[in-house]
Amino acid sequence: MDAPTIVTSELPLADLAQKLRPAAAVPPELAGAPTADDVEPPSAQETAPRALFEDKYHRSTGRFADRVFRLATGSCAAVVASLILVVVLYMVKGSVPAFRDHGLGAIISPVWDPTNQKYGALAFLFGTAYTSLIGMAIALPLAVLTAVALVEILPSGLAKVLSLAVELLAAIPSVLLGLWGIFELVPLVRRFEISIYKSPLGLRRLPIFSGAPLGVGFLAAGLLLAIMALPFILSVSREVLLQVPRAQREAAYALGATRWQAIRKFILPYSWKGIFGASLLGLARVLGETMAVTMVIGNTPQIKASLFASGYTLASVIANEFTEAPSDLAISALISLGLILLLLSVTLNAAARIMLFYLNRSAGAPQVAK
Amino acid sequence: MTSRSLALAALATILLAPAAFAQTTNLSGAGGTFIFPLASKWFTEYNKLNPKIQINYQSIGSGGGIRQFSVEQTVDFGETDGPMSDQQLKDSKVQPVMHFPMALGGVVPVYNLPGLSLKFSGPTLASIFLGEIAMWYDAAIAKDNPGVKLPAEPITVVHRADGSGTTYTFVDFLSKVSPEFQKKVGVGTSVTWPVGLGGKGNEGVSGMVKQTPGSIGYVELIYALQTKIEYAPVKNASGEYLNASLDTVSAAAATAQIPADYRVSITNPPGKGAYPIATFTWILATPSMQDKAKKQALHDFLVWAVTKGQDYTKDLGYAPLPKSVAQMELKDIGKMK
Numbered sequence: 001m002d003a004p005t006i007v008t009s010e011l012p013l014a015d016l017a018q019k020l021r022p023a024a025a026v027p028p029e030l031a032g033a034p035t036a037d038d039v040e041p042p043s044a045q046e047t048a049p050r051a052l053f054e055d056k057y058h059r060s061t062g063r064f065a066d067r068v069f070r071l072a073t074g075s076c077a078a079v080v081a082s083l084i085l086v087v088v089l090y091m092v093k094g095s096v097p098a099f100r101d102h103g104l105g106a107i108i109s110p111v112w113d114p115t116n117q118k119y120g121a122l123a124f125l126f127g128t129a130y131t132s133l134i135g136m137a138i139a140l141p142l143a144v145l146t147a148v149a150l151v152e153i154l155p156s157g158l159a160k161v162l163s164l165a166v167e168l169l170a171a172i173p174s175v176l177l178g179l180w181g182i183f184e185l186v187p188l189v190r191r192f193e194i195s196i197y198k199s200p201l202g203l204r205r206l207p208i209f210s211g212a213p214l215g216v217g218f219l220a221a222g223l224l225l226a227i228m229a230l231p232f233i234l235s236v237s238r239e240v241l242l243q244v245p246r247a248q249r250e251a252a253y254a255l256g257a258t259r260w261q262a263i264r265k266f267i268l269p270y271s272w273k274g275i276f277g278a279s280l281l282g283l284a285r286v287l288g289e290t291m292a293v294t295m296v297i298g299n300t301p302q303i304k305a306s307l308f309a310s311g312y313t314l315a316s317v318i319a320n321e322f323t324e325a326p327s328d329l330a331i332s333a334l335i336s337l338g339l340i341l342l343l344l345s346v347t348l349n350a351a352a353r354i355m356l357f358y359l360n361r362s363a364g365a366p367q368v369a370k
Numbered sequence: 371m372t373s374r375s376l377a378l379a380a381l382a383t384i385l386l387a388p389a390a391f392a393q394t395t396n397l398s399g400a401g402g403t404f405i406f407p408l409a410s411k412w413f414t415e416y417n418k419l420n421p422k423i424q425i426n427y428q429s430i431g432s433g434g435g436i437r438q439f440s441v442e443q444t445v446d447f448g449e450t451d452g453p454m455s456d457q458q459l460k461d462s463k464v465q466p467v468m469h470f471p472m473a474l475g476g477v478v479p480v481y482n483l484p485g486l487s488l489k490f491s492g493p494t495l496a497s498i499f500l501g502e503i504a505m506w507y508d509a510a511i512a513k514d515n516p517g518v519k520l521p522a523e524p525i526t527v528v529h530r531a532d533g534s535g536t537t538y539t540f541v542d543f544l545s546k547v548s549p550e551f552q553k554k555v556g557v558g559t560s561v562t563w564p565v566g567l568g569g570k571g572n573e574g575v576s577g578m579v580k581q582t583p584g585s586i587g588y589v590e591l592i593y594a595l596q597t598k599i600e601y602a603p604v605k606n607a608s609g610e611y612l613n614a615s616l617d618t619v620s621a622a623a624a625t626a627q628i629p630a631d632y633r634v635s636i637t638n639p640p641g642k643g644a645y646p647i648a649t650f651t652w653i654l655a656t657p658s659m660q661d662k663a664k665k666q667a668l669h670d671f672l673v674w675a676v677t678k679g680q681d682y683t684k685d686l687g688y689a690p691l692p693k694s695v696a697q698m699e700l701k702d703i704g705k706m707k
Contacts, residue, residue, distance in 0.1 A: 112562065113562040114533075114558060114560050114561065114562070115555070115556040115557075115558045115561050115562060116556075116562075179577075182574075182577045182578065182581060183577065183581070186581055187581060190581075190582075212524065212526070214526060214567065214582060215581065215582065216567055216578065216582075294531065294570050294574075295569075295570055295574060295577075298567040298568060299531030299567065299568025299569070299570070300563075300566070300567060300568060310567050310568075312531075312568075316531075319532075319570075320531045320532040320533065320560075320568075320570060321532065321533045321560050323403075323430060323431030323433065323434055323532070323533065324431045324432060324433045324434075324532065324533025324534055324535075324559040324560060325433050325533060326433065326533070326558055326559055326560065
């Protein structure tokens with residue numbers, strides 16, 4: 001487990017390895033406890049069923065099939081890789097006119113004025129960052145604590161029902177969430193904002209609570225994003241927690257740990273990297289979300305610290321203005337916004353990986369597992 | 371004959387057969403979303419009358435319609451809610467481009483002040499959407515609404531966030547009645563609003579207006595009629611406060627001066643009984659089409675659309691073309707022959 005995404009891709013493999021194990025020549029008691037570390041896919045494949053294919057006939061057909069298989073998998077991988085390349089190339093090529101016309105101003109200018117051909121991205125960049133931050137700040141603790149409850153605390157029947165409900169949450173189309181946002185969430189948020197506005201403590205003088213209580217804006221968008229990211233973070237975190245070896249838990253309780261101590265000292269340290277990966281997945285969902293945010297954020301390109309202010313995101317403005325873009329330069333500017341969004345998400349992902357890498361090296365975590 | 375040549379012959383028959391049987395003429399068009407419900411109705415009805423003519427239409431937006439027709443030349447006709455600009459006509463790879471008005475739409479102000487029925491003059495609306503009138507009890511609103519007790523509430527402006535012909539028509543009107551609006555905001559499918567919230571689509575704007583007390587926005591007349599939301603009368607050039615209806619919108623086209631190329635904004639027209647925030651929606655076509663069969667089919671369809679086809683407009687919430695405009699168009703459609 002050295003990179004966050006591998007955690008997710010390892011799950012089915014680990015599962016497969018578990019299923020293969022009974023067929024293995026090695027008796028289960030010799031194989032040792034199935035900790036996540038020794039469920040290395042190659043060992044599971046090599047130890048067990050090889051004897052079956054030792055004769056000459058099987059070896060020659062096997063070699064041919066191997067070649068076909070390699071070709072098939074290889075070309076699939078090539079198609080995927082070239083897809084990414086094609087999209088990136090299109091965006092780079094498409095945004096050239098905007099960058100040529102505006103220079104660096106295309107990124108750092110906060111002015112977006114299509115009538116006067118001024119296209120600056122800063123307000124949208126801010127909106128995307130701010131709403132994602134709000135969404136993640138709400139979703140992450142909620143998801144991780146719920147995952148702990150599902151795996152460690154609740155009775156398994158109830159946990160299963162809850163997990164299913166969470167997965168259903170992920171299946172709601174974002175347009176529907178957006179509509180629900182306009183008609184249910186926004187009025188609720190407005191009521192909250194009015195209560196802050198009228199609060200005798202003078203809370204509305206705080207910069208993050210300033211402005212008119214309209215309901216639509218950063219807070220409403222952030223809440224919707226939290227709802228959307230939640231199932232992703234939650235279900236991956238749950239899988240990660242389930243991967244914690246039984247022995248780990250039992251050892252904790254055997255040492256006399258209370259449940260809180262066991263979770264805090266033995267289980268979470270073992271899985272924090274996986275949870276980090278889960279939150280990256282959630283973040284990816286949140287950064288690119290378009291429809292639902294568009295419906296509740298107010299679509300005003302402005303940079304304001306207040307949670308109650310209306311804003312605009314990169315994805316929203318692209319969706320809103322692409323079909324009726326008044327000029328070629330406008331289209332190019334919109335494509336450049338897409339490129340900026342892509343760069344933002346690539347940068348965040350890379351930063352997270354680099355951070356993980358250094359943390360790994362310096363701390364040698366997970367300390368308890370080894 | 372060898373078996374191979376037999377197989378080849380069979381293949382050739384299969385491939386060529388459809389061409390031999392059907393001489394279906396396929397026309398393709400692309401453009402605004404506003405016309406889409408009417409256009410689909412038209413194309414099905416027209417296909418029933420002329421089974422050999424198939425018309426496909428993609429509602430990708432007016433900007434896309436203009437581009438696909440005049441620059442990329444991927445469609446036989448375009449469609450737009452706003453006429454092509456002089457620059458666009460100059461840049462067009464298709465020459466000459468003709469504009470044919472097909473129907474009319476209107477834009478209406480909607481607001482959320484329970485229990486009050488308001489009406490607006492153009493300059494008042496312009497000041498509200500500029501953010502200069504910030505409270506409902508403003509003197510300008512009071513002047514439009516004598517005897518109405520206006521609340522001491524702030525106004526929340528709601529506008530379209532997506533680029534749209536609806537916005538174009540609305541700001542076109544406001545720019546005509548207020549030089550200041552013209553200077554500060556200007557005319558376009560998406561403009562920079564000094565104040566307010568943006569909603570996506572008619573439903574986004576009307577949703578936000580419904581949800582926000584003290585708000586005001588604008589939606590397409592069709593949308594307001596279909597969803598039965600109340601909208602405000604607007605003062606026209608001859609001083610009447612008129613409610614938008616299919617008849618008053620048609621009247622706007624009847625009283626406006628129509629130039630020979632039909633590229634005209636009919637907002638704020640002179641004359642009585644004309645609702646001031648109205649627009650044509652145009653089909654773009656060219657008499658220089660290469661394919662004779664397609665050209666004939668498009669000509670025939672256009673003739674039908676401005677005559678019999680107009681019977682379908684009202685049911686779907688569109689204002690029909692005034693007789694005078696349809697008569698004038700028939701002559702120009704003749705050039706497509």
